[in-house]
Amino acid sequence: MEDLTAKEVAAMLNELADLMEIKGDNPFRIRAYQNAARAITGQSEKLIDIVKDGRLQDIKGVGEGLAGIITEIFETGTSSQLEELKRELPAGISELLNIPGLGPKRAHQLYYELEINNIDDLKLALKENQVQTLKGFGPKTENNLLEALLEYENYQGLMTIGRADKLAKRLEEYFKESDGLWKQMSFAGSLRRRKELVKDIDMIFVPAEDKLEELKDTIKNYPESEKIELAGDTKITLQLENGIKVDFRLLEEESYPFAQQHFTGSKEHNVVIRRIAKEAGYISNEYGLFDRETDEKVTRINTEADLYEFLGLSYIIPELREDKGEIEAASENKLPESVELADIKGELHLHTRYSDGACTIEEMVEAAIAQGYEYIAVTDHSESLRIASGLTVEDLEEQAKEIAEVQKKYPDFKILSGIEVDILSDNNLDFSDEVLEKLDLVIGSIHSGFTQSEAEINERIITAMENPNVDIIAHPRGRLLGKREAYPVDMDKIIKEAARTGTALEINASPSRLDLDDHYAKKAKEADVKISINTDAHHTRELKDMELGVSVARRGWLEKDDIINTMNSDQLIDYLNK
DNA sequence: GCCGTTTTCGGCCCGACTGTTTTCAGTCG
Structure with a gap:
């Protein structure tokens, strides 16, 4: 049996689908392959275990045929159907x-x-x-x-959500200057779903009365636009620098909630929503919900929530709209009570001038208080990370004194002294247990030895988690979005060991990391592993990245109680002392 | 190829825009 991940098998099924499409196969058959590819990546169990137990057909979207293909892929490393198509069609064609x-x-x-x-x-x-x-x-x-x-x-490429947010902010500012031209304006698409990588930006407008043409001109004159890709009656697409596209849709006010739902997607989510509408006797589109017989519009829907309710579903937040089980959960009233930004009570991973941060401890405290927090943990780098001027044991003692000083000035705010200690290539931590024991919070992380084998990296992380002083493993996969792939690590194993050792895993909210991602955050929750959402801020302004981390958590079905920095400071200190 | 409170066949979401046509195919989201 080959050791393959669901993602790798899904890539093969999608390639099969691409080649079948080019050949001109039945489009519904092709969609079945694509659906199955998505369905297997949405499983919380390891795919190989499902295959071994012969339970593939329990997955919705996988029937007899695709179960056979997936099993064959695990047994032989490929699919004979795929190999045949590859012989027939040249390698570069699907690109x-x-x-x-x-x-x-x-x-x-x-x-x-x-x-x-x-x-x-x-x-x-x-x-x-x-x-x-x-x-x-x-x-x-x-x-x-x-x-x-x-x-x-x-x-x-795709842009990171952090970059998309910046573009979106400039768009918003531009259109706020001409607020007489529109009654409603909102973002939709994957930006609103807060996906970690975004292809383009979607905006919806309800023009003010008699201002449609003027609004269209204002859109077309957006200063960052390099090209008007297309411009119709209700839709304009601009292309910005680097090929980034912005889609604008212009609709009547009575269509607005339907348009919001429609253009927020995802496509897969909407396919199911429209099928449910159809089964109930309605046509659902961006303009409304219409009776299939009489063509009459359902008038009592004024918000997205009304629409979901009308279809017998509880309200599904945009972050969950991926057709990964949320619609079934909504129909059974079993959606998570998703964590919110306001639930976050403190920051547990930040850097100061002691290592590679840009601000002082007091500046970070001030910023955290301004953000409504009750506590922070100061967690600079440890000694061996010289590139980030890691702290020596003496530096750490020096820092402890300063923390005590600042603490006196802010009696209602709790400053924890911590460290982001390097997990070295030889499995040891950068500081001895004696040093670590004295600290309130210890974060273990890998910043070197990325070329080690998966087994070696697993061992490093697991050894660190077995150390009772280690509370959190930071950015567990080590990826940099769009820049560096994750180092080889078996996350299913790490999650299992985190549960066994009672170690929390981090959702690193830095826009260049977002690690854990939504997928593994969900798996961690399902294994009863606690999560800490941390910005890893190197500057006061980066504390604001928390929103991105919370979005990842929301996309991963996480609730307040899954996350340790939703506790108040007393609860947190109890938790850390356990 | 998948699926079923219309269940073993016959469906499978819906609309905008463009460029190519002369009523529509292809693509996209």
């Missing part, structure tokens, strides 16, 4: 589908009529005007595809 405006039908034509089987071939053919000779293509399509291809080569 063509990544170019905006180029879907399976056109890829099919390009391959079978012009023998184009990769991006480079396509670029050449477009430049030599061969593509416009195909049926259904013309000079405009050819030109659009060439532009899209060049953009794709230039920018093919």
